[in-house]
Amino acid sequence: MRDTGTDDARVRVRPNRRGSRPRTKVRPEHSDATWALVLGVDRGRYQLLSDGGVRLVAVKARELGRGERSAVVVGDRVGVVGDVSGRRDTLARIVKVADRTSVLRRSADDTASGEAGPERVIVANADQLLIVTAVADPEPRPRLVDRCLVAAYDAGMDPVLCVTKADLADPAPFLQRYAALEVPAMVTSVVEGAVAGIETVRERLADRTSVLVGHSGVGKSTLVNALVPDADRATGEVNAVTGRGRHTSSSAVALALPGGGWAIDTPGVRSFGLQHVGPEDLLQAFDDLAAVALDCPRGCTHAEDAPDCALDDWVADGRAGAAGEERLASFRRLLEARSLDQ
Ligand SMILES: Nc1nc2c(ncn2[C@@H]2O[C@H](COP(=O)(O)OP(=O)(O)OP(=O)(O)O)[C@@H](O)[C@H]2O)c(=O)[nH]1
Numbered sequence: 001m002r003d004t005g006t007d008d009a010r011v012r013v014r015p016n017r018r019g020s021r022p023r024t025k026v027r028p029e030h031s032d033a034t035w036a037l038v039l040g041v042d043r044g045r046y047q048l049l050s051d052g053g054v055r056l057v058a059v060k061a062r063e064l065g066r067g068e069r070s071a072v073v074v075g076d077r078v079g080v081v082g083d084v085s086g087r088r089d090t091l092a093r094i095v096k097v098a099d100r101t102s103v104l105r106r107s108a109d110d111t112a113s114g115e116a117g118p119e120r121v122i123v124a125n126a127d128q129l130l131i132v133t134a135v136a137d138p139e140p141r142p143r144l145v146d147r148c149l150v151a152a153y154d155a156g157m158d159p160v161l162c163v164t165k166a167d168l169a170d171p172a173p174f175l176q177r178y179a180a181l182e183v184p185a186m187v188t189s190v191v192e193g194a195v196a197g198i199e200t201v202r203e204r205l206a207d208r209t210s211v212l213v214g215h216s217g218v219g220k221s222t223l224v225n226a227l228v229p230d231a232d233r234a235t236g237e238v239n240a241v242t243g244r245g246r247h248t249s250s251s252a253v254a255l256a257l258p259g260g261g262w263a264i265d266t267p268g269v270r271s272f273g274l275q276h277v278g279p280e281d282l283l284q285a286f287d288d289l290a291a292v293a294l295d296c297p298r299g300c301t302h303a304e305d306a307p308d309c310a311l312d313d314w315v316a317d318g319r320a321g322a323a324g325e326e327r328l329a330s331f332r333r334l335l336e337a338r339s340l341d342q
């Protein structure tokens, strides 16, 4: 087991600017609403866990509106009224959505058409993004990892790398790519049927709300099953409610971790469209760079070809220290990753 990257001083709990806009419409008639967490969403049916520990199925009240802006997503805290007994074949009604502390989003520029579309919120209120990638079989896709990092930083979530299949190859060269960004990393492998390194993953996820992303075959299910012993049953319950398979339309599902906290699996999320992320959105995730960039010309893109970018002076005159050059280069690589293909 190894943990590259510092995971101490960089804990950033930033309110997300766009995510924190007030959404709750105070309606006196709903002051008796029951609060619940959204665990899954499938075609207009919301699987909820009430604060009283009851599993509910609900629909969204018409008064909340339609379209992306009023979307209710996994991780949202909602107020429900109506039948909140949780009994079979009952439906509660979602009448309000609490302010969000974070929003993990993608713009729909990763659809088959390749055209830009509206931003879509994938998960609300998560504080950590676990980017799962295999060291081999399938080969790591650094560009995709970079794009996941950008999505995490944009959301104000702490990214963590989880490199699986370390029994197949040395993860060090891949992890080196993220050292200057100080992304914490964990390494797992399957040895004699057990997941070595799972304890470290478990500790990192404890008492937090973490979204797991990774492309097909990297071993994400293997991790989820090791972390949540009844994961299949839990998702099976969702299926029983919706009558649909887990991979068909559900893009995220929240699973309770036995030791506390939530793991949000994202079987339907393979990529992030990032058209909505501007240079400043990314910059704000790096306190040191953001402080330096205050001296940039107005509208500076901070890219390699940006004239008079203060970040270049910061490296050139030695203020950035020994690792500064690589840190700036890594930051700029992420800037570029926003507009690259997957
Ligand atoms: N050698 C090795 N194989 C692993 C490891 N983790 C998972 N695998 C294998 O890799 C394959 C894919 O693992 P899954 O957990 O199903 O991967 P996934 O990311 O959930 O893939 P999808 O279900 O397609 O989304 C399976 O055959 C696993 O047994 C590992 O650490 N080492």
Ligand SMILES: [Zn+2]
Residues within 6 Å of the ligand: 293, 296, 297, 300, 301, 302, 303, 306, 308, 309, 310, 311
């Ligand atoms: Zn600049």
